Amino acid sequence: MSSCCRAAPCAEMFTPKDARKRLARYRRKGLDKIERAMLASLTADAVSGTRVLEIGGGIGTIQVELLAAGAKSGEIIELLPAYEPYARELARDKGLEDRSRFRLADVLEQPEAASRADIVVLDRVVCCSPDGVQLLGVAARLADRILLVVYPRDRWFIRVGGRIVNVVFQILGWSFRIFLHPRDSLYAAARTEGLVVAETGRVVAWEFAVFRRAV
Numbered sequence: 001m002s003s004c005c006r007a008a009p010c011a012e013m014f015t016p017k018d019a020r021k022r023l024a025r026y027r028r029k030g031l032d033k034i035e036r037a038m039l040a041s042l043t044a045d046a047v048s049g050t051r052v053l054e055i056g057g058g059i060g061t062i063q064v065e066l067l068a069a070g071a072k073s074g075e076i077i078e079l080l081p082a083y084e085p086y087a088r089e090l091a092r093d094k095g096l097e098d099r100s101r102f103r104l105a106d107v108l109e110q111p112e113a114a115s116r117a118d119i120v121v122l123d124r125v126v127c128c129s130p131d132g133v134q135l136l137g138v139a140a141r142l143a144d145r146i147l148l149v150v151y152p153r154d155r156w157f158i159r160v161g162g163r164i165v166n167v168v169f170q171i172l173g174w175s176f177r178i179f180l181h182p183r184d185s186l187y188a189a190a191r192t193e194g195l196v197v198a199e200t201g202r203v204v205a206w207e208f209a210v211f212r213r214a215v
Contacts, residue, residue, distance in 0.1 A: 007079040007106070009176040010128060019059060019086040026061050026090070034201070035123065038148055038208040039065055041199040046146065047071050053117035055107055055139055056125035060087045060100065062148070066119060067096045075101040077114055111138050119146045124206070126151050132181045133189050140193035140211065147195055147211040152180050158205055183207070 031039070039062070048070040054063040057076035060083075067074050074096075076087055084102050091100040105113040108131055120143040126132030132151075140147050152158050162178045169176055187197060187209070195211035202208070 009174070011080055011082070012174045013128075013176045014058070014080055014082060016082045016086075019083045022059050022061075023086045023090055026059070027093075031061060031065060034150055034203045034206045034208055035062060035065075037201045037203075038150065038210065039069070041201070041210050042069075042146070044070060047119070050118035050145070051075075051115075052119045052121065053077065053114060053142060054121040054123070055114070055135070056128070057121065057123070058083045058087070059090050060102070061090070062121045062123050063100060064090055064094050064096055066121075067099055068094060071119070073099050073101075075103065075115075075117070077103050077105050077107060079104070079106060107138050107142075108135055111141070114138075114142055116142050116144050118144050119148065121148045123148070123150045126181055126186065127179055128176075130177075130179050132179055133185045136186050137189040137193060140190045140195050143193075143195065143211070143213065145213050146198075147190060148208065149186065149190075149211070150206055150208045151183070151186060152178075153202060153205060153207050154180065154183055155205075 052074040199210035
């Protein structure tokens with residue numbers, strides 16, 4: 001699937017208006033519960049001096065939190081340009097604009113477009129694409145030390161809710177769909193690239209997994 005084919009459905013859902021709302025919500029409330037729990041699982045030593053890569057990072061909230069916690073530099077790679085001005089605004093808000101970068105790229109089509117990083121983040125990204133498992137594999141390959149992933153839980157009401165939402169999208173004439181990839185498939189993609197599960201956590205609808213490079 002080409003870059004434009006992946007970007008076009010996402011552009012229906014993730015608009016400049018959505019980006020503005022995300023920035024406003026983050027300014028009011030900070031990270032949500034699952035994101036806070038995921039970052040709380042990392043020690044200060046694990047973050048200090050690292051390079052962070054947030055794939056599909058939107059406005060880059062995880063990236064700025066890790067930068068504020070001691071990471072040396074960060075980069076957001078996105079399919080959509082809608083998030084760029086708000087990602088840059090957030091970095092300025094935090095005084096991190098000289099340590100943060102935003103780039104447009106499709107890492108599935110051009111994996112070489114992304115440089116390796118100590119910490120790679122996929123926050124609610126794998127569920128936005130039929131290629132989510134493949135995307136996690138690419139992210140795992142890019143992670144020198146740690147891969148952070150948030151994905152939907154495989155529960156009956158999540159599956160039913162996903163089907164209902166996809167029907168609504170179809171009625172609206174949108175091509176965007178939600179994809180619930182099996183957890184075992186996601187974990188297998190990480191293991192294939194030499195990562196092991198170090199920490200997990202969950203809330204009602206979401207799970208996170210922290211993968212580390214096997215020694």
